[in-house]
Amino acid sequence: MENLIQVEGLTVERGGKRVLEGVTFAVPAGSLTGLIGPSGSGKTTVMRAVAGLQRHVDGLVRVAGFEAGSRAAREVVGYQPQRPAVYLDLTVRQNISYFAAMIGVDSAGVSEAIERVSLGAQAAERVERLSGGQVARVSLAIALLGSPQVLLLDEPTVGLDPVLRDELWRLFASLASLGTALVVSSHVMDEAERCERLLLLRDGRLLADAAPGTLKAETSTQDLDSAFLSLIRQGRP
Amino acid sequence: MWRQVAATARRVLLQLAHDRRTSGLLLVVPSVLMTLVRYAFTGQRAVFEGVGPMLLALFPFTVMFVVASVAMLRERSNGTLERLLAGPAGKGGLLAGYALAFGAATLLQVGVVLAVSLWGLSLKVGGSLWLVVLFALLDAWLGMALGLLLSAFARTEFQAVQFLPAFVLPQFLLCGLLVPRDQMAGALRLLSDFLPLSYAVDGVSRVAASGALTGALWTDLVVVAACIPVALALGALTLQRKGE
Numbered sequence: 001m002e003n004l005i006q007v008e009g010l011t012v013e014r015g016g017k018r019v020l021e022g023v024t025f026a027v028p029a030g031s032l033t034g035l036i037g038p039s040g041s042g043k044t045t046v047m048r049a050v051a052g053l054q055r056h057v058d059g060l061v062r063v064a065g066f067e068a069g070s071r072a073a074r075e076v077v078g079y080q081p082q083r084p085a086v087y088l089d090l091t092v093r094q095n096i097s098y099f100a101a102m103i104g105v106d107s108a109g110v111s112e113a114i115e116r117v118s119l120g121a122q123a124a125e126r127v128e129r130l131s132g133g134q135v136a137r138v139s140l141a142i143a144l145l146g147s148p149q150v151l152l153l154d155e156p157t158v159g160l161d162p163v164l165r166d167e168l169w170r171l172f173a174s175l176a177s178l179g180t181a182l183v184v185s186s187h188v189m190d191e192a193e194r195c196e197r198l199l200l201l202r203d204g205r206l207l208a209d210a211a212p213g214t215l216k217a218e219t220s221t222q223d224l225d226s227a228f229l230s231l232i233r234q235g236r237p
Numbered sequence: 238m239w240r241q242v243a244a245t246a247r248r249v250l251l252q253l254a255h256d257r258r259t260s261g262l263l264l265v266v267p268s269v270l271m272t273l274v275r276y277a278f279t280g281q282r283a284v285f286e287g288v289g290p291m292l293l294a295l296f297p298f299t300v301m302f303v304v305a306s307v308a309m310l311r312e313r314s315n316g317t318l319e320r321l322l323a324g325p326a327g328k329g330g331l332l333a334g335y336a337l338a339f340g341a342a343t344l345l346q347v348g349v350v351l352a353v354s355l356w357g358l359s360l361k362v363g364g365s366l367w368l369v370v371l372f373a374l375l376d377a378w379l380g381m382a383l384g385l386l387l388s389a390f391a392r393t394e395f396q397a398v399q400f401l402p403a404f405v406l407p408q409f410l411l412c413g414l415l416v417p418r419d420q421m422a423g424a425l426r427l428l429s430d431f432l433p434l435s436y437a438v439d440g441v442s443r444v445a446a447s448g449a450l451t452g453a454l455w456t457d458l459v460v461v462a463a464c465i466p467v468a469l470a471l472g473a474l475t476l477q478r479k480g481e
Contacts (some may be wrong), residue, residue: 069478102245102324
């Protein structure tokens with residue numbers, strides 16, 4: 001299978017401190033990968049490096065064969081940052097239409113993105129009047145614009161109600177089945193269960209790269225939280 | 238590229254339209270300040286006639302500098318700038334869109350301050366009215382372009398606002414408003430020759446005095462007009478795609 005994301009020996013320093021060290025993984029087309037780890041483990045830095053937004057990057061980071069951050073790579077990537085990067089003083093539709101115009105997506109694509117995140121009823125409302133979960137969905141809709149081949153979603157389900165979270169995870173799975181390479185970060189283990197494959201990150205190092213079932217079997221545990229804990233303990237001398 | 242310029246200009250104008258207080262301040266502040274100056278010099282008509290034209294250059298310049306730099310900084314601090322730069326959008330298109338939107342807002346602002354000054358406060362202008370309009374517009378655009386450029390060097394809105402005293406006030410002191418430039422000490426005179434606001438203020442005072450299209454006036458016009466695209470181009474270059 002074609003690898004849409006290829007990361008080898010990714011090391012990032014920030015203020016003299018190593019925040020990522022020798023991270024290596026690849027993500028094929030048509031897959032749903034969970035980037036899992038506690039807050040501060042380096043998930044966002046991995047996302048930013050793949051999106052081409054991170055400074056002081058060592059190692060190889062390629063998207064669809066192109067160097068991360070290059071013009072060709074940027075054409076392929078949809079990125080949802082952790083904080084909702086939207087214009088609070090504009091309406092939902094104005095926000096999405098603007099980003100659509102910037103990447104050459106027409107108004108049919110805008111309506112489709114709004115429908116996908118179930119914000120049809122709020123389309124004419126200003127983002128500042130929406131709830132936190134709704135704002136996060138506006139941000140997600142922008143990342144979905146133009147159906148990019150690679151989707152980097154940084155904690156897209158934080159603060160959402162369970163029904164909506166379920167809907168979004170179904171959406172992610174359906175996008176993967178249509179050929180998109182998705183990397184979704186989360187610090188919640190029960191969400192990790194919904195991924196085909198997990199990248200477990202801790203203190204800037206990749207602790208494991210396996211399917212949830214494999215992880216549990218290998219560590220002889222019943223749930224991913226215990227599996228994670230067992231992996232951390234194994235890693236210690 | 239042009240589609241991105243148009244989309245950005247439209248979006249920035251929509252934001253201005255939604256923020257009535259900011260647009261209101263943008264439109265009326267220069268006029269209110271002109272009125273204050275007029276009545277501060279009540280009974281000293283000649284002083285007002287002398288400094289009035291210079292202030293026509295200075296007030297819109299200052300307001301547009303602050304508005305443009307803070308708007309661009311907000312784009313950075315709310316994460317939308319990074320998001321735009323993660324996609325295929327170019328930095329030039331984004332900055333040009335900002336320039337177009339604020340440039341259009343400036344037309345209104347300068348229209349209001351000129352109407353108030355020339356008719357409301359009976360400011361006398363010796364030269365052509367159209368040259369006054371042209372200079373006032375160029376000066377406001379210069380402030381906007383420098384604001385967009387300087388915003389690349391600020392990380393927070395606190396820092397951006399401090400560029401006003403740090404970057405605008407020295408130009409204010411050396412532009413010839415307080416002391417005629419030819420009476421300054423040599424080093425300061427030389428320094429003021431390198432500050433774009435000096436040409437903006439010189440130009441508008443020359444127009445107000447006589448309005449003859451002399452070589453000196455052409456120099457002022459060309460320097461101010463050239464500084465605008467240069468500042469915007471530098472702004473596009475200094476806009477960083479990658480962050481810490």
